[in-house]
Amino acid sequence: DTEVTQTPKHLVMGMTNKKSLKCEQHMGHRAMYWYKQKAKKPPELMFVYSYEKLSINESVPSRFSPECPNSSLLNLHLHALQPEDSALYLCASSLFPGSSSYNEQFFGPGTRLTVL
Amino acid sequence: KNEVEQSPQNLTAQEGEFITINCSYSVGISALHWLQQHPGGGIVSLFMLSSGKKKHGRLIATINIQEKHSSLHITASHPRDSAVYICAVRVIQGAQKLVFGQGTRLTINP
Numbered sequence: 001d002t003e004v005t006q007t008p009k010h011l012v013m014g015m016t017n018k019k020s021l022k023c024e025q026h027m028g029h030r031a032m033y034w035y036k037q038k039a040k041k042p043p044e045l046m047f048v049y050s051y052e053k054l055s056i057n058e059s060v061p062s063r064f065s066p067e068c069p070n071s072s073l074l075n076l077h078l079h080a081l082q083p084e085d086s087a088l089y090l091c092a093s094s095l096f097p098g099s100s101s102y103n104e105q106f107f108g109p110g111t112r113l114t115v116l
Numbered sequence: 117k118n119e120v121e122q123s124p125q126n127l128t129a130q131e132g133e134f135i136t137i138n139c140s141y142s143v144g145i146s147a148l149h150w151l152q153q154h155p156g157g158g159i160v161s162l163f164m165l166s167s168g169k170k171k172h173g174r175l176i177a178t179i180n181i182q183e184k185h186s187s188l189h190i191t192a193s194h195p196r197d198s199a200v201y202i203c204a205v206r207v208i209q210g211a212q213k214l215v216f217g218q219g220t221r222l223t224i225n226p
Contacts, residue, residue, distance in 0.1 A: 092159075103206070104164040
């Protein structure tokens with residue numbers, strides 16, 4: 001299994017809803033990432049988990065709450081989002097954290113989120 | 117000035133043409149990635165380079181570390197190659213972070 005999966009593919013939610021995005025990989029990777037991508041822009045890093053511990057939070061608002069229950073699973077809990085949070089949310093994983101030249105990131109297909 | 121610059125921003129060509137997309141960066145890196153994203157879709161990693169040249173099918177990627185420059189070439193281009201191609205670098209001082217270029221939107225007409 002050499003892929004990163006994300007569910008759901010599409011999500012529409014109101015500003016008062018609570019929802020969660022899910023990301024899963026079974027490649028034995030120990031670093032997992034959440035990115036946000038607005039239309040026609042490159043991805044922006046949100047969070048990095050290293051060995052199931054949050055290692056980077058790029059000053060993301062608290063209405064986004066990440067969780068890494070185990071080494072294969074990464075969740076992003078959403079609450080009280082704003083319409084400007086509508087975007088493609090991408091998950092990625094890599095074998096190890098760190099800047100090794102061998103440390104390729106594998107991306108999932110993304111969840112397209114619309115906040116009404 | 118962005119740390120990673122791609123050119124051109126947009127490229128339209130006819131099927132069969134040889135395509136070159138360029139990426140220049142201004143920081144020390146441990147690796148450079150070429151990524152492909154189809155409209156509305158997720159990201160696929162095409163290559164990860166730290167030196168030299170890599171080839172996969174009709175795609176070739178090269179990197180010149182001294183000049184801080186990389187190129188992605190597509191031979192015998194096909195409409196299914198139409199996508200956004202993104203250059204991203206792993207900064208030596210940046211540990212786990214990738215720094216992305218703005219992307220090159222490629223359209224191949226039949």
